[in-house]
Amino acid sequence: xxxxxxxxxxxxxxxxxxxxxxxxxxxxxxxxxxxxxxxxxxxxxxxxxxxxxxxxxxxxxxxxxxxxxxxxxxxxxxxxxxxxxxxxxxxxxxxxxxxxxxxxxxxxxxxxxxxxxxxxxxxxxxxxxxxx
Amino acid sequence: xxxxxxxxxxxxxxxxxxxxxxxxxxxxxxxxxxxxxxxxxxxxxxxxxxxxxxxxxxxxxxxxxxxxxxxxxxxxxxxxxxxxxxxxxxxxxxxxxxxxxxxxxxxxxxxxxxxxxxxxxxx
Numbered sequence: 001x002x003x004x005x006x007x008x009x010x011x012x013x014x015x016x017x018x019x020x021x022x023x024x025x026x027x028x029x030x031x032x033x034x035x036x037x038x039x040x041x042x043x044x045x046x047x048x049x050x051x052x053x054x055x056x057x058x059x060x061x062x063x064x065x066x067x068x069x070x071x072x073x074x075x076x077x078x079x080x081x082x083x084x085x086x087x088x089x090x091x092x093x094x095x096x097x098x099x100x101x102x103x104x105x106x107x108x109x110x111x112x113x114x115x116x117x118x119x120x121x122x123x124x125x126x127x128x129x130x131x132x
Numbered sequence: 133x134x135x136x137x138x139x140x141x142x143x144x145x146x147x148x149x150x151x152x153x154x155x156x157x158x159x160x161x162x163x164x165x166x167x168x169x170x171x172x173x174x175x176x177x178x179x180x181x182x183x184x185x186x187x188x189x190x191x192x193x194x195x196x197x198x199x200x201x202x203x204x205x206x207x208x209x210x211x212x213x214x215x216x217x218x219x220x221x222x223x224x225x226x227x228x229x230x231x232x233x234x235x236x237x238x239x240x241x242x243x244x245x246x247x248x249x250x251x252x253x254x255x
Contacts, residue, residue, distance in 0.1 A: 002157040004179040025134035052136040068195035084156040
């Protein structure tokens with residue numbers, strides 16, 4: 001079964017927001033990720049309730065609004081999911097196979113951004129992957 | 133342990149968007165749409181994805197809020213008040229800016245009435 005497992009929020013003060021979710025809700029940190037090349041200098045953090053990942057992304061360049069950014073679905077079969085997506089929309093672009101992030105970034109038919117991943121959002125370690 | 137169990141998206145065409153999530157990801161409807169409304173409640177079996185009807189188009193379509201199921205609502209509210217002294221905790225119908233978090237001890241996949249609070253970031 002495909003599972004909703006990830007939500008990302010952008011903020012200018014990720015450390016402050018991380019502290020809020022840890023102290024208010026007891027979420028724990030699973031790893032500090034490195035940002036994509038185009039946003040070097042930003043900071044991102046990955047929290048979890050044990051099942052679901054809440055990513056707090058640094059919005060350093062301020063090229064986009066702060067707030068709810070995208071959500072993620074752990075999919076059982078990426079090829080089958082991509083085929084179904086293509087029945088609704090023309091263009092589905094995959095990320096490089098060695099990406100440390102979700103394998104696919106797409107939008108739904110309303111334009112809401114989604115990350116799709118077979119490996120999921122807690123089973124990989126962004127820091128370790130980036131250093132290897 | 134508090135759990136993230138709810139994501140809500142606002143849309144002009146809830147039926148079309150719900151069909152997308154059903155057909156592409158196999159999500160199923162978790163509860164009936166209230167009579168006279170067009171909001172559609174989907175689930176993957178653990179997390180609820182609500183497609184909210186953007187009735188009067190006073191807000192943008194898109195990600196609207198998320199929900200956290202808490203073990204103890206009052207204890208959570210006290211912690212939030214301690215972290216954000218002097219800031220109001222109000223009912224969620226407000227259109228104030230910030231990341232809205234709906235808290236519930238009953239969860240969002242059952243039919244029980246839920247008591248909701250909204251944490252509002254400082255303007």
